[in-house]
Amino acid sequence: MLLTKPLSLLCLFSPVAVQMGETEGRVLGRVTVYSVLGCPHCVQAKTSLGRLGLPVCDVDMGKHPELRDSVKELTGRSTVPQIFFNSVHIGGNDDLQKLLPEELERLVRLVREEPVLSEALPLPEENQSDGSDTAEEADGAAELSAILRNMILKLFSEYLSSDGKCVDYKAMSLSPVFERYCELAVQLQRVELLSLTREEKLAFFINTYNALVIHGNVRMGAPTNTWQRYKFFNYVSYLIGGEVFTLQDIENGVLRGNRKGVAQLLKPFSKTDPRLQVALPDAEPLIHFALNCGAMGCPPIKTYTPQDIDSQLRTAAESFLENDDGCVVDSEKGEVRLSQIFKWYKADFGGTDEKLLNWILEHMGDSPKRSSLQSVLSSGKIKVSYMPYDWSTNSSH
Incomplete structure (x- = not known):
């Protein structure tokens, strides 16, 4: 179900309001959005901003990670x-x-x-490489995964729908770009996994x-009940480095240090399983805010790179905890x-x-919610409960 736009935005986002503004002459300033490709919150924000009839400068932080520190500062x-409206920061979506x-x-x-000062905000250098998607550029697992x-x-x-919640997998299946993706995915079987560092493993297996x-949802359809979800996560797989890795294997075997998954009786990898050599030594709790299982209750999809992976994952956790779906x-x-x-x-x-x-307090950003949690923790009387999980598929069909 699409989100309903708040009344405060509907007032100024009507076609009449935009048309009236356009007749007033040339716009001198701009709106700047620092975003990540595929982030639902970014999509919704840019859709809302687009209705204002203002020029929007969209800076993809996935392509320009060198700007992260400047934007955070x-x-x-x-x-x-x-x-940002000119140089006025209003926050997030x-x-x-x-x-x-x-x-x-x-x-x-x-x-x-009013014009925006040319040096008011950090922007990427012009004419940088766009990172074209050719298999020839991939020298290893991390490169091919990216x-x-x-x-x-x-x-x-x-x-992706305008509210960032639903995906038209049916239309995606007809895309030539998706067919090209399927062709390249076959090459995962040739990558060498044992030489990957911890950071490279995290980025590679989260992205994979x-x-x-997504590949499974397009080809097989999204699971709609408990039994279908069990089969989906235990049978949908890629051949990677000569070994079969299911979704269950990747999440619980590799990224959680070979721990039992939800409702699982056994660990994914036995002591003699060659895939055990690939598993991280310990569970990495931050991966839970990066993995997207295709349900509405999941964190948004983002791209992760080995460089500064821990900072990227902390950012994902902070974003998830800021949202009321998380905490x-x-x-x-x-x-x-x-x-x-x-x-x-x-x-x-x-x-x-x-x-x-x-742990949650430590990984929250500076916000009123963090202050409230600190206050509740200080009182010593805390009740912890868990919200129902939204297992509905993020497919629009």
Whole structure:
């Protein structure tokens, strides 16, 4: 179901309002959005901004990671999107959607009437490589994974609904770009995994997992019940480096250090399984905010690179916790409501409510929600509950 736009945005996003603005003359300023390809929150923000009739400069942080530190220093945040009206920072997508009509009107007028200083915001250098997706450029597992992932994200971005919640997998299946992706995915069988560093493994297997979910949804259709989900995650697989890796193998075998998955009786890899050599030594809790299983309750899909992977994953966790689908703090009741992800994988976050909540506090950004959680923790009387998980598919058909 598509999200309903808040009344405050509908007031200024009507065609009449935009047309009236366009007759007032040339726009002197611009809106700048720092985003990541395929991020649902970014898609929704850019769709909303597009209705204002203002020029929007979209800076893809996936292509320009060198700007991350500058943007974080400027905004105090590491999540995307980050939105500026000229040089006025308003925050992310949630902040945009919550703007009051008079606030939004003032910002629109600012962009129309005043130019933005050329050095006010960090922008990428011109004429940088676009990272074209050719298999010949891939010298190893990480490179091939990045190429495949970028192709999937292009498809995801093109076939993503305006609210960032649904994907038209049916239309995607007819795309020549998807067929090219399928051809390149075959080459995963030739990659060499044992030489990968921890950082390279994290980026490679997170990207591969997310791409495999999309590939499986397009070819087989999305699972709609518990039994179908069991089969999907235990049978949909890629041949990687000469070994078969299912979604279950990637998540619980490799990325969680060969731990039992939800409702699993055995570990994915036995002691004699050659794939055990690829598994990370310990569970990596941050991967839970990067893996997207194709359900509406999952974190958004993003691209990950080995360089600065821990920072990227912390950003993903911070973004997930900022969203009320991930964490809700009720100070009056002394209650913290969490995504089921924290219940299913509680062992990865310390195993107890206290350790879990302290982990969450440590990985939250500076925000009112963090202050509320700190206050609740200080009171010593805390109730932890878990919200129902939205297993509905993110397919629009």
